[in-house]
Amino acid sequence: MSNSESTAAAGARSAFADPRYSSWAASSILEGQRPSWLVLVSGVLAIAYAPLLWMFFDQQWQKPHYQFFPFVIGAFLWLLWARWQEATPVEAATPLKIKAVRFLQITAALLLLFGLAIRSPWCAMVSLILLVAAAFVRISESRHVVNLWGIWLLLWLMVPPPRNFDQTLITRLQFVSSRLSSFVLDSLGIDHLMDGNTLWLNSKQLFVDEACSGIISMLSIAACAVIYSVVKNRSPFHLVLLTLSSIAWATLINVFRISSIAFALEKWGIDWSAGLPHEILSLVVFLFAFLLLLCTDQVLLVCLSPIRFAWNQSQGSKIRFGSGLVSVWDKLVVFGLPVKTDNELPVTTAAAAKSATNSGYRRWVIPTIFAPIAALQCVLLVSAFELSADRLPAVQTAVQLGPENMPAELCGLHRTDFHPFQRGANNIQGKYSRTYFYTADDGTTYTVSFDFPFPGYWHELSECYVAAGWHPIKREILADDKAKADAPKWRFVDARFAKSGGQHGCLCFSEFDQFGVPYDPQAAWLNESNTFWTARNLYLKERQLFQVQVWSEGAAEWTPQQQQKAHEVLLAARASLREQVVGPASPNGAAPRQTGDESAIKQESQASPDPAAGDSKRESESSPGARP
Secondary structure, three states, X not given: OOHHHHHHHHHHHHHHHOHHHHHHHHHHXXXXXXXXXXXXXXXXXXXXXXXXXXXXXXXXXXXXXXXXXXXXXXXXXXXXXXXXXXOEEOOOOOHHHHHHHHHHHHHHHHHHHHHHHHOOHHHHHHHHHHHHHHHHHHHHHHEEOOOHHHHHHHHHHHOOOOOOHHHHHHHHHHHXXXXXXXXXXXXOOOOOEEEOOEEEOOOOEEEOOHHHOOHHHHHHHHHHHHHHHHHOOOOHHHHHHHHHHHHHHHHHHHHHHHHHHHHHHXXXXXXXXOHHHHHHHHHHHHHHHHHHHHHHHHHHHHHOOOHHHHHHHHHOOOOOOOHHHHHHHHHHHHOOOOOOOOOOOOXXXXXXXXXXXXXXXXXXXXXXXXXXXXXXXXXXXXXXXXOOHHHOHHHHHHHOOOHHHOOOEEOOXXXXXXXXXXXXXXXXXXXXXXEEEEEOOOOOEEEEEEEEEEEOOOOOHHHHHHHOOOEEEEEEEEOOOOOOOOOOOOOEEEEEEEOOOOOEEEEEEEEEEOOOOEEOOOOOXXXXXXXXXXXXXXXXXXXXXXXXXXXXXXXXXXXXXHHHHHHHHHHHHHHHHHHHHHOOOOOOOOOOOOOOOHHHHHHHHHHOOOHHHOOOOEEOOOOOOEOO
């Protein structure tokens, strides 16, 4: 090495070791701003994003198959910090990168504003990811962070796919796991009956729900595959193949878990379907699946090696046949492969001065864009608090309902039990339920449930039963034939369902809002008005729905007499519950109040009871059977 080269290298090392250079590098990422400016920007973004992001993560936590997202956040922060410490400086930003930053920032702001307009936490999360992408582009202007965009990719693991694709995946995996487990149990000589997703054994009934269909293990193991690929700096092609293999391993491992639970219960009398044994078994199975994932990664490393380099080293000559295919393969396996670059000297003083000059206006871009959204968010938060469903007098009254609020005998049926339920605010079954069980003289049980509140539009209850595994058979919209001729018709839905094991479900339900105004059912099975573009806005003064349903299930459908009895029970319960919640109806059958009647709302608010005096509530359970 010449003296000039040694001097240059020594100057580079001293420059990198100089604390002033480190602070300059950091300031180039943060646009050279003071801590007070950073606090201002952080506050603006927190106000703009926090409410919808809180809703987003709350919704994700209620889904067992997305409860791994805290680990994804931790992996993202740890990788970003670790790779930042190893980052090296690069040349100054190009005009193309500056335009990309502005485009991403403006797109993120518009998407967040759109999310506010339609109350979409999903849009807010995607907006935040785009804003992080803009920040990463700014980082790449001055620092080379290894696999920076792989780290950014981790954030997408927390975002559910559109159009309820994850729910479709849950149903498919339930079916696959159930069928494969049945084949395994047949080969082991275990007597059983697989009825849909319910496993009937001689000693117990096991329900193969989402937790055992592979969706939890599939998503968590797939997330592990992506995180591991980013940590190890694998190529995108390697990452995709490893993720697909994780889905296959997760499915097979869950079949083993379900089969082992049934085998242990039937052969040894050991119940692994609940409690601590179930959790330990799930953890062991998960660790075994992760070990298989690591083995698959090593196999892929060998299989995805470039061919030309290995050929030239082993044969000492060029490839004569198939050279074009080898070139395509080599490009595919090394495409996007993260690489480390050698340390470069800091940008010149002139470039740094130019960057500092440009930062004078750049630093106000984010506050300028997001400050109005943050101000709008503050206004909407105050309005949302004032118009919260739990603050409505009708909801507060309905929460107080207990067993004494429905007669011991209703239309010739005898009340046998009562259960109050409380769920998450965004639960598809409603946050609250007051459920009454009635039995007829012929032994038929009718479940009368008062569910509330549902925001804004018609809540198609039949969709909930379809999501629970029932197959729709028939749906009709009926009216009370005994109603007065001059009274407005208040129609209700009568629906029938079935399961593969021969079970039949019969349902009729009706709805009204917090003012007692009846809701008319829609004509189709699916809620056509519940689309992406017509999603309700939490912050607008909207109606909250109350739903009354009568449900019964058994080995046969309702007879005409039982159907007529269910309709009578629905109409009687609907009238009684509406009168207790919102007041008596007018003589002609109309609603006691009209939407938007402020004086009525005020009077109702003064007469509403204290919600703190209500009965204790317990969390609802989705199935009485144990879950493998």
